[in-house]
Amino acid sequence: MNKSDQQWRVAVMPGDGIGPEVMAATCRALESLPNLELELEELPWPSHDWHRDQDEMMPADWRDKLSGYDALLLGALGDPGPVTDPNRYYLPDGVSLQPLLEIRKGLDLWACERPAVPMVGAPQYLADPRALETDLLVIRENSEGEYVDQGGRLGVGSERETATQLEVFTRTATRRIIRHAFDRAEQRRRDRQRGLRPLKSFPYGAEQSAQASASVCVVTKRNAVRYSGELWCDVFAEVAADYPHIHTQHELVDACCMKMVTQPWAFDVVVASNLHGDILTDLAAVLAGGMGVAPSANLNPDDREVPPLFEPTHGSAPDIAGSDRAHPAAMLLTAATMLEWMGESDDAAAEAAALLRKAVADDLAEKGMSGRSCTQVGEEIAQRLANTH
Amino acid sequence: MNKSDQQWRVAVMPGDGIGPEVMAATCRALESLPNLELELEELPWPSHDWHRDQDEMMPADWRDKLSGYDALLLGALGDPGPVTDPNRYYLPDGVSLQPLLEIRKGLDLWACERPAVPMVGAPQYLADPRALETDLLVIRENSEGEYVDQGGRLGVGSERETATQLEVFTRTATRRIIRHAFDRAEQRRRDRQRGLRPLKSFPYGAEQSAQASASVCVVTKRNAVRYSGELWCDVFAEVAADYPHIHTQHELVDACCMKMVTQPWAFDVVVASNLHGDILTDLAAVLAGGMGVAPSANLNPDDREVPPLFEPTHGSAPDIAGSDRAHPAAMLLTAATMLEWMGESDDAAAEAAALLRKAVADDLAEKGMSGRSCTQVGEEIAQRLANTH
Numbered sequence: 001m002n003k004s005d006q007q008w009r010v011a012v013m014p015g016d017g018i019g020p021e022v023m024a025a026t027c028r029a030l031e032s033l034p035n036l037e038l039e040l041e042e043l044p045w046p047s048h049d050w051h052r053d054q055d056e057m058m059p060a061d062w063r064d065k066l067s068g069y070d071a072l073l074l075g076a077l078g079d080p081g082p083v084t085d086p087n088r089y090y091l092p093d094g095v096s097l098q099p100l101l102e103i104r105k106g107l108d109l110w111a112c113e114r115p116a117v118p119m120v121g122a123p124q125y126l127a128d129p130r131a132l133e134t135d136l137l138v139i140r141e142n143s144e145g146e147y148v149d150q151g152g153r154l155g156v157g158s159e160r161e162t163a164t165q166l167e168v169f170t171r172t173a174t175r176r177i178i179r180h181a182f183d184r185a186e187q188r189r190r191d192r193q194r195g196l197r198p199l200k201s202f203p204y205g206a207e208q209s210a211q212a213s214a215s216v217c218v219v220t221k222r223n224a225v226r227y228s229g230e231l232w233c234d235v236f237a238e239v240a241a242d243y244p245h246i247h248t249q250h251e252l253v254d255a256c257c258m259k260m261v262t263q264p265w266a267f268d269v270v271v272a273s274n275l276h277g278d279i280l281t282d283l284a285a286v287l288a289g290g291m292g293v294a295p296s297a298n299l300n301p302d303d304r305e306v307p308p309l310f311e312p313t314h315g316s317a318p319d320i321a322g323s324d325r326a327h328p329a330a331m332l333l334t335a336a337t338m339l340e341w342m343g344e345s346d347d348a349a350a351e352a353a354a355l356l357r358k359a360v361a362d363d364l365a366e367k368g369m370s371g372r373s374c375t376q377v378g379e380e381i382a383q384r385l386a387n388t389h
Numbered sequence: 390m391n392k393s394d395q396q397w398r399v400a401v402m403p404g405d406g407i408g409p410e411v412m413a414a415t416c417r418a419l420e421s422l423p424n425l426e427l428e429l430e431e432l433p434w435p436s437h438d439w440h441r442d443q444d445e446m447m448p449a450d451w452r453d454k455l456s457g458y459d460a461l462l463l464g465a466l467g468d469p470g471p472v473t474d475p476n477r478y479y480l481p482d483g484v485s486l487q488p489l490l491e492i493r494k495g496l497d498l499w500a501c502e503r504p505a506v507p508m509v510g511a512p513q514y515l516a517d518p519r520a521l522e523t524d525l526l527v528i529r530e531n532s533e534g535e536y537v538d539q540g541g542r543l544g545v546g547s548e549r550e551t552a553t554q555l556e557v558f559t560r561t562a563t564r565r566i567i568r569h570a571f572d573r574a575e576q577r578r579r580d581r582q583r584g585l586r587p588l589k590s591f592p593y594g595a596e597q598s599a600q601a602s603a604s605v606c607v608v609t610k611r612n613a614v615r616y617s618g619e620l621w622c623d624v625f626a627e628v629a630a631d632y633p634h635i636h637t638q639h640e641l642v643d644a645c646c647m648k649m650v651t652q653p654w655a656f657d658v659v660v661a662s663n664l665h666g667d668i669l670t671d672l673a674a675v676l677a678g679g680m681g682v683a684p685s686a687n688l689n690p691d692d693r694e695v696p697p698l699f700e701p702t703h704g705s706a707p708d709i710a711g712s713d714r715a716h717p718a719a720m721l722l723t724a725a726t727m728l729e730w731m732g733e734s735d736d737a738a739a740e741a742a743a744l745l746r747k748a749v750a751d752d753l754a755e756k757g758m759s760g761r762s763c764t765q766v767g768e769e770i771a772q773r774l775a776n777t778h
């Protein structure tokens with residue numbers, strides 16, 4: 001279905017903490033984009049007031065309500081609640097974040113995409129200047145694995161207490177995520193050949209000239225957590241056979257985390273399980289300049305009728321919430337990611353995505369990340385966009 | 390039992406790849422230490438020749454054989470075997486590394502300790518100069534959790550294939566590792582008060598003056614992997630109550646990995662499960678200057694009769710094995726860690742540990758890590774030690 005010249009209905013969920021601030025700045029910017037038919041509808045849930053009514057983090061019919069939209073844009077989740085109540089110790093991350101996992105699983109948004117491309121103007125944590133050449137994309141399995149939430153605690157508090165957690169990996173979900181990673185690598189290869197993306201060659205750093213201009217690295221812990229690791233490696237080898245132009249790599253998760261810091265430029269597409277992906281995407285965010293500039297997309301690549309969920313990788317930062325001090329870059333880049341997704345079937349959206357991404361990059365490069373209020377940054381990006389048309 | 394003035398019998402296991410080279414340089418240095426009664430006995434297994442006889446990675450009576458020693462010193466494990474044989478795809482990490490996990494579990498070496506203190510002369514990966522103030526110790530649970538190796542693959546190769554991995558966490562093992570982390574923090578606190586370790590105060594960076602001079606950070610993924618996460622948090626709170634002078638922190642594993650890169654100086658002791666610890670110790674190694682300088686100890690802190698296993702965190706680096714190019718710093722620092730452990734009950738060993746550590750640090754600071762052969766570094770360190778007495 002081609003959505004070109006169509007109106008896009010977006011559910012805007014500001015969420016908790018700094019969510020409402022960065023979302024307001026982002027909506028301000030989105031509204032100044034030309035030629036784009038975006039209908040932004042604000043939904044009051046997941047709510048930053050969850051602790052006043054904690055049995056209902058979301059309405060019972062949340063799935064029906066959300067399914068009507070073309071895309072979901074989320075600010076941030078996580079509310080520490082009244083910190084003086086010791087019973088609420090687990091609540092901030094254990095309860096107020098549940099809607100995130102529920103939406104991902106409930107809508108079967110099985111692919112999570114988090115790119116790492118260093119932004120000039122954002123903090124640079126790595127000493128090696130080659131880190132600036134990093135251009136990687138982590139594809140995280142978003143529907144099963146370590147996150148199935150199966151298990152329990154036997155004999156709570158007793159000497160014999162034993163907690164179990166079951167990890168479940170199906171061939172079906174493993175194959176679709178690995179295939180998606182190869183599809184993305186194939187896109188990157190084509191973009192590189194057309195000069196739309198800086199050229200890289202793999203095996204990276206090899207003395208021979210480039211064999212391939214894209215690579216997929218599969219991450220496992222097969223030397224210690226072997227059943228899932230072997231399934232992933234088997235499926236990876238099968239899928240790879242269908243993509244002869246893509247270079248392949250394997251890394252153990254511990255070594256991969258290390259290399260993300262010591263030589264991030266040697267990666268292209270990285271595909272990993274839910275938990276490994278969770279960890280690797282946080283490290284990828286650091287490479288790009290930290291959580292302040294890290295966008296994220298949760299998609300169902302098989303079914304464009306399922307509304308994807310776009311959210312910054314950062315949390316709700318309750319310590320600075322309400323002070324208008326959060327920088328909205330990650331939220332703005334998340335919105336640009338959403339527009340890029342729309343742009344796959346709508347030229348106006350593709351154009352808007354490019355405008356917004358450039359406005360954010362220029363703003364960061366010129367003004368850096370400190371010294372301005374969240375509102376001001378939103379305002380200045382909106383002005384910049386208004387001046388470009 | 391006080392071992393002072395006693396002889397220490399050490400099983401030396403060079404292992405695979407660069408193991409024999411770095412071990413030879415290290416034994417050379419150990420032998421030039423004064424006043425120390427060390428008997429180094431080389432054992433031919435775990436063997437770098439595993440693929441010639443792969444059903445026997447270790448003798449059947451390995452436990453009896455190893456139990457007689459005071460300590461085990463291992464070079465490196467992991468042999469890629471003949472890389473042309475596709476059936477050996479899993480073998481390098483899946484088979485040749487098994488003895489490592491078998492020894493850890495079989496001897497109940499339930500605590501793995503990996504410090505991160507930046508070494509002058511080793512690579513510095515982080516841009517922020519405060520990274521040089523890092524002084525952290527990761528304590529990894531070494532006996533259960535994600536590494537119990539329970540599970541399997543149902544319907545291998547079929548559409549319905551499902552791989553399961555069970556994680557098992559007992560209160561007993563969780564408590565002993567958390568208690569050990571607090572004991573180490575208590576030691577660090579005392580050392581800081583006596584000026585033996587650079588002072589830090591926690592909560593780190595707080596505006597008030599120091600509340601505590603040591604801290605333990607517990608790492609979980611309780612917001613998504615909740616049964617184990619809740620058990621760890623409950624036990625952590627119980628144990629912490631016995632250590633009122635130690636500051637406490639909690640980090641989710643993804644955020645902890647990120648902070649290890651963005652603000653490593655804010656940690657002191659970090660305690661984590663087997664897999665989380667595996668990942669965090671690789672990142673800790675990066676902070677210290679990379680795998681080339683990262684020692685590690687596997688201990689049973691409850692029972693000094695069980696021989697601890699000391700090994701560098703690095704692998705066998707088959708690509709440079711045999712070329713005398715590996716730098717032996719990690720192996721030398723691992724030997725120093727072994728001597729420190731002996732030094733808890735033997736003054737001569739404690740003194741030797743300090744001498745060796747200083748010789749390695751001075752050598753690195755003066756000469757850096759490149760340009761010399763492994764043999765030459767071993768020789769120069771030995772000379773340096775000979776000149777100090």
Ligand SMILES: CC(C)[C@H](C(=O)O)[C@@H](O)C(=O)O
Binds near residue numbers: 097101313612613643
């Ligand atoms: C909040 C938490 C459950 C979530 C996750 O683990 O997926 C977050 O860390 C993320 O990466 O989006």
Ligand SMILES: CC(C)[C@H](C(=O)O)[C@@H](O)C(=O)O
Binds near residue numbers: 223224254490
């Ligand atoms: C070789 C492997 C099984 C091992 C582990 O995961 O424990 C290694 O990565 C380590 O950290 O010592």
